[in-house]
Amino acid sequence: MTNGLSREQVVNGSLLALLLAAPLIAAALDEPFYVSLATRVAILALAGVGLNLALGYGGMVSFGHAAFFGLGGYVAGIAAFHAFEESAFLTWPFTIGGSDQLLVVWTVTALVVALVALAIGAVSLRTSGVYFIMITLAFAQMIYYLAISLPTYGGEDGLSIYLRNQLPMGDSAEPLTFFFVCYGLLLLALFVSARLVASRFGAALQCARMNEVRLATLGIAPFPVKLTAFVLSAVITGIAGALFADLNGFVGPSMLSWHRSGEIMIFVILGGVGRLFGPLAGAALFILLESFVGGFTDRWQLILGAVLLAVVLFARGGLIGLLAGKLRHG
Amino acid sequence: MAEPLLELNGLSKSFGALKACDGVDLTLLPGEIHALIGPNGAGKSTLIAQVAGWLRPDAGAISLLGQPAVHLSVAARARRGLGRTFQISSLASEFSALGNVRLALQARERGAFGFWSPVRKDRRLREEALAVLARVGLEERAEVPVTTLSHGERRLLEVALALALRPKLLLLDEPMAGLGPEGTRALTAFLRTLKAEAGILLVEHDMDAVFALADRISVLVYGRIIASGPPEEIRRSAAVREAYLGDAA
Structure with missing residues (x-):
């Protein structure tokens, strides 16, 4: 296996090719529903890639990533709302208006999510294990209730995005174009993750997961390493949230709910914790089950539960582990 | 006298009523192996945890390479030149x-x-x-x-x-544990070559290794250093025999 591609690389490449082929074929057959389905997979996979950085590589079991996903969604929604109304988000001390530009939305999402994640992480990372899970959940619930209590932005009903935020070139309202945008960002996030994990920072992060005592003893304080990873992870998930709101033309508190945190976690676990393409495999399987089994029965989550159980009990490397074999470490 | 690599002054740490570390003074000089021995429960682990930075002492001072170190984190102490090994591999x-x-x-x-x-x-x-x-x-x-x-x-x-x-100094916590006679002999020889490079604070249960290696030995019992000196002196000390070597023999 020293020459050519490893089995995992082949599996990863096939997944990417499949995800690219599906909407192209669907568009050719004039089936826009499947284009939108593939877009969902790409976006949710992106959210999972974000969580995987914290959970898979850093061992930080965040049960609050919906907070970042939803924040991204609300940035997209609120920006579009003010752009549509031609009103201002803030008038004092300076004026901040809305925006219908995706690039602006993403930049603001990254900044807002990074700040919130920095605050949440700085508090949460002082705990570990089950306390960390609970405290991240608690923060996410706080943001959830904050969103519900904002009548300007729809409160419990959420906020519709009447016009999808725009690209500097191309028409983002065109389903296939929007798919390419999401797919491109997924590729970018995968690439950045791969580089990060293989870098010095990645080595330190993984050591923090395996043995924090050892990391500190070598002279690297674990806290800043984990906090950095947590913030990066949140930003990726936040961008996914912004895309998700634009895809659906809607953002509501459900994007911030703990169910959503659980779902993102399921993508990662289903696909393979700490496997680069795990979230993509997991999100794809999740959406397939939801759409196709969900088409037959409302109880599709029973099947999901059984699959999840099987993965946790028998295939610790998740789907990727099943397809590509055990992870090899260097 | 050369400046000590490590200096502990009146280091104290209690857990409730238990004084795990009771006014410990200790120095480690460049080029020496200073062994710390003591029966189980003497407070060796507590002492090590304080030197490495995992535990904050209740009272007393720690200085590393002449600089106060009590407030430093584990990672910061490592960067100052403190290398350590663990009793159980970590x-x-x-x-x-x-x-x-x-x-x-x-x-x-x-x-x-x-x-x-x-x-x-x-x-x-x-x-x-x-x-x-x-x-x-x-x-x-x-x-x-x-x-x-x-x-x-x-x-x-x-x-x-x-x-x-x-590292400028090494904190070795029972490096010989579970090594077997062959491995212990090899590591003993290796540590002897190492001390010119870094002073060594050696916590060890293997008395043969301790007496073969140490330039100085301090004996910790109930959180106090009851004797400190060259190996010969420690071997002869009646207090040490009674407290420690006696029940080992």
């Missing part, structure tokens, strides 16, 4: 031996910084890591995951990790 278990040493080397250079270049492709880092592994005789086992290393090999890897930091 390694990054999913990495190879090489991966572990590489991490130690990168820690010495610029910590976790470096977000883009693949660390495995850094040839200089790899060569340096192999050189460190060679010092403890593990170069052949470099690519082996830590989980498949033998107990003895893990003990040696612990020492290699401490050495990779180019």
Whole structure:
């Protein structure tokens, strides 16, 4: 296996090719529903890639990533709302208006999510294990209730995005174009993750997961390493949230709910914790089950539960582990 | 007298009513092996935890290389030049031996910084890591995951990790534990060559190794140092015999 591609690389490449082929074929057959389905997979996979950085590589079991996903969604929604109304988000001390530009939305999402994640992480990372899970959940619930209590932005009903935020070139309202945008960002996030994990920072992060005592003893304080990873992870998930709101033309508190945190976690676990393409495999399987089994029965989550159980009990490397074999470490 | 690498002054730590560490004074000079012995429950672990930075003492001072260190974190003390090994091997278990040493080397250079270049492709880092592994005789086992290393090999890897930091002083917590007579002899010989490079505070239960290696021995009983001096003096001390060597013999 020293020459050519490893089995995992082949599996990863096939997944990417499949995800690219599906909407192209669907568009050719004039089936826009499947284009939108593939877009969902790409976006949710992106959210999972974000969580995987914290959970898979850093061992930080965040049960609050919906907070970042939803924040991204609300940035997209609120920006579009003010752009549509031609009103201002803030008038004092300076004026901040809305925006219908995706690039602006993403930049603001990254900044807002990074700040919130920095605050949440700085508090949460002082705990570990089950306390960390609970405290991240608690923060996410706080943001959830904050969103519900904002009548300007729809409160419990959420906020519709009447016009999808725009690209500097191309028409983002065109389903296939929007798919390419999401797919491109997924590729970018995968690439950045791969580089990060293989870098010095990645080595330190993984050591923090395996043995924090050892990391500190070598002279690297674990806290800043984990906090950095947590913030990066949140930003990726936040961008996914912004895309998700634009895809659906809607953002509501459900994007911030703990169910959503659980779902993102399921993508990662289903696909393979700490496997680069795990979230993509997991999100794809999740959406397939939801759409196709969900088409037959409302109880599709029973099947999901059984699959999840099987993965946790028998295939610790998740789907990727099943397809590509055990992870090899260097 | 040369400036001590490590100086403890009146170090005290209590857990409730238990004085695990009761006004301990201790110094480690450059080029020496200072052994710390004591029966189980004497407070050795508490003392080590305070020196390494895991426990904050209730009272007293710690200075590393002449600088006050009580307020420093574990990582900061390591960067000042404190290398240590653990009584029970504590390694990054999913990495190879090489991966572990590489991490130690990168820690010495610029910590976790470096977000883009693949660390495995850094040839200089790899060569340096192999050189460190060679010092403890593990170069052949470099690519082996830590989980498949033998107990003895893990003990040696612990020492290699401490050495990779180019420490000014070493805190070795029962390095001989579970090594067997052969391994103990080899490590004893190795530590003797090491002391010129870094002073060693050695906590060890193997009395043969302690008396063969130590320039000075301090005896800790119930959180207090009851005797401190050259090995011969300790061997002759009646108090030590009664408190410790007596029940070992």
